[in-house]
Amino acid sequence: MQIFDRYLDLLEWMDGKGLPSRVLGCAPDGSPIVCIQSGGEKGPAIFISAGSHSTEQAGVGAVAALLETLETDHPVYVIPTRDPMGMNGFPYVLGLSLGKEPDLHSEEDLEGLLREHGEVLYEEEDILLTLIGEYGYATRGLYGRFEKGAAFLEPLIGRRIFFPSLSDGIEGTAPFQRAYTLIVSPEGEVLHINRFHDTSWAPVESRCTRDLMADIQPGLTLDLHEYGGNAFWFSARHQQSEEDEMWEQRMADAMIQAVAKSGAALEEGRPGSFFEATESGVFWLIAQERGEGLNLADFAASEYGPAFTIETGMQNGYQDRVNTSVLAAQTAIDVFEQRYAQR
Numbered sequence: 001m002q003i004f005d006r007y008l009d010l011l012e013w014m015d016g017k018g019l020p021s022r023v024l025g026c027a028p029d030g031s032p033i034v035c036i037q038s039g040g041e042k043g044p045a046i047f048i049s050a051g052s053h054s055t056e057q058a059g060v061g062a063v064a065a066l067l068e069t070l071e072t073d074h075p076v077y078v079i080p081t082r083d084p085m086g087m088n089g090f091p092y093v094l095g096l097s098l099g100k101e102p103d104l105h106s107e108e109d110l111e112g113l114l115r116e117h118g119e120v121l122y123e124e125e126d127i128l129l130t131l132i133g134e135y136g137y138a139t140r141g142l143y144g145r146f147e148k149g150a151a152f153l154e155p156l157i158g159r160r161i162f163f164p165s166l167s168d169g170i171e172g173t174a175p176f177q178r179a180y181t182l183i184v185s186p187e188g189e190v191l192h193i194n195r196f197h198d199t200s201w202a203p204v205e206s207r208c209t210r211d212l213m214a215d216i217q218p219g220l221t222l223d224l225h226e227y228g229g230n231a232f233w234f235s236a237r238h239q240q241s242e243e244d245e246m247w248e249q250r251m252a253d254a255m256i257q258a259v260a261k262s263g264a265a266l267e268e269g270r271p272g273s274f275f276e277a278t279e280s281g282v283f284w285l286i287a288q289e290r291g292e293g294l295n296l297a298d299f300a301a302s303e304y305g306p307a308f309t310i311e312t313g314m315q316n317g318y319q320d321r322v323n324t325s326v327l328a329a330q331t332a333i334d335v336f337e338q339r340y341a342q343r
Ligand SMILES: [Zn+2]
Pocket: 052, 053, 056, 225, 226
């Protein structure tokens, strides 16, 4: 699968598939947040999304690949990327406030531009946070760095903060090729687009996702992500009913076995203290231990049915990561089909 540099490239590619699509809403820059439908008509529906963190591009590629190869009788609703603005990269989002896309070649370039055009809100060591126009721009990642409600965040309440991808050697996410989008909640908490699924205030991207889910009532939700390591893992939240729980476990077992068999490495360590590890690569959310509200899969799991956050390791090549993500998703869907085969 190709790497999509810009959101328009992705939309054009999707258009070329001739599948029905609908616009769920528009991001603040006017980018349509699009849902594409494939599959059959047998309920319940499947929901697949990717790209809520724009630096995690193999998920986006995997969604595209799935649209080409997926075979199921169930309707499949796909949001190929949940952050169109961030996907377009850091020069793009900075250009929204500057009037044109700047040339950015180094962190020094970036810092210079932010100081020249922005109001400095926060500065410490290697981090500079400025306000330019409608948006906050930072030189580096800020997630988890600030106290909730810090006074300097006041001008950014309800707004976005972008910071650039900076790591070398990540195929699909070169330095500045993507802008990671942070959202400052009404309470002054710096979160991101994979939050706000269960809060009354939410950025438009999260509202689009939850409205779609309310409409289609997905019996299976797959959210494709990546992390900075070199292995595969997924997380889920235990289901409430015995039948859901049984099928969720079957999907989990089948996914991890299929990925292990493919030769991909499985993540050994727990990716957070709020997960319970049952085996390598399989992590169950301990919901009460994580603050911040629900991510998409947690929300889907608590409202609609089994749901998985699938993670591939960005240290591997793009095509490998896409293939692993596709394999995991297809395997979960195969088990999901078995569940409803007799009905
Ligand atoms: Zn992610």
